[in-house]
Amino acid sequence: MDFFRFLGTRQFFRHLMLAAVIGIILIMATLVWLKVYTHHGQAITVPELTGLTEQEVSDVTASRELRYEIVDSVYSSEMPRGTVLKQNPHPGSQVKKNRRIFLTMNAVHPEMVSMPRLVGLSIRQARLALQNAGLTLGEIEYRPDYAINNVLQQMHNDSVITAGTEIRKGSVINLVLGMGLSNETTRVPDLAGLDLATASEIITDYYLNIGAVTYDGSVMDAEDSATAFVWRQYPDYEQLKRLNLGMEVDIWLTMDSTLLPEPDTIALD
Numbered sequence: 001m002d003f004f005r006f007l008g009t010r011q012f013f014r015h016l017m018l019a020a021v022i023g024i025i026l027i028m029a030t031l032v033w034l035k036v037y038t039h040h041g042q043a044i045t046v047p048e049l050t051g052l053t054e055q056e057v058s059d060v061t062a063s064r065e066l067r068y069e070i071v072d073s074v075y076s077s078e079m080p081r082g083t084v085l086k087q088n089p090h091p092g093s094q095v096k097k098n099r100r101i102f103l104t105m106n107a108v109h110p111e112m113v114s115m116p117r118l119v120g121l122s123i124r125q126a127r128l129a130l131q132n133a134g135l136t137l138g139e140i141e142y143r144p145d146y147a148i149n150n151v152l153q154q155m156h157n158d159s160v161i162t163a164g165t166e167i168r169k170g171s172v173i174n175l176v177l178g179m180g181l182s183n184e185t186t187r188v189p190d191l192a193g194l195d196l197a198t199a200s201e202i203i204t205d206y207y208l209n210i211g212a213v214t215y216d217g218s219v220m221d222a223e224d225s226a227t228a229f230v231w232r233q234y235p236d237y238e239q240l241k242r243l244n245l246g247m248e249v250d251i252w253l254t255m256d257s258t259l260l261p262e263p264d265t266i267a268l269d
Helices: 002-007 011-039 054-063 124-131 196-205 220-227
Strands: 067-074 084-088 100-106 111-115 137-146 151-156 167-168 170-179 185-189 211-214 229-232 242-246 249-256
Touching: 054 067, 054 100, 124 137, 124 151, 124 170, 137 151, 137 249, 196 211, 196 249
Parallel strands: 067 100, 137 170, 211 249
Antiparallel strands: 084 100, 111 167, 151 170, 185 242, 229 249
């Protein structure tokens, strides 16, 4: 009974109010600390680092109170050596202070690989061997030979390159294939709606070469060019049309889906 009588006293209410005030103060202090610790509401725009040297990256990130880390190094002939190829997060992203920006640098010295032996392989086997070696399949030339669609020669910079030769990774290798002892032909592939990589692979599968590649005005940057699709080709696709092996197919790419040819429709009675 004494306990219940104490609950009705002024002393109890004073203690209760004091505990409530202390609790509120602690909660407010915690919220302020969290705001300061996490920099709540403070965002930094990630700068464009692509094309900068490491020293330039260091200066830029330090001025923005950001950090950076180099996570990979590859070689590309399209950018100056020793500069940033890729970054994550992307430029324009909003991040917190001291956020780490992960970088892929363009190697100062290009990586070298050993040229595989392709002579005697089919075109499919040769393409896979080139991919595994980090090399790029270039043009395909056909010559009369009984070994149909088998590699007769492997070429680099218009010269025969022998297996085991050290060559820069990503180099373009041209192939000479046998076309039989008669004038072999192949069908024209339908490339409409395909991206450049897929269209190139199919053109090769048909024993043809990719010719001119033209982008229209809807393709604004490298990201667009990677996702653009074929809306026109020459020679045009026709089911019965055939080409000599090794001929070129020109393609036009766009981001505008309205340019795609309408599919043939068959009216049903």
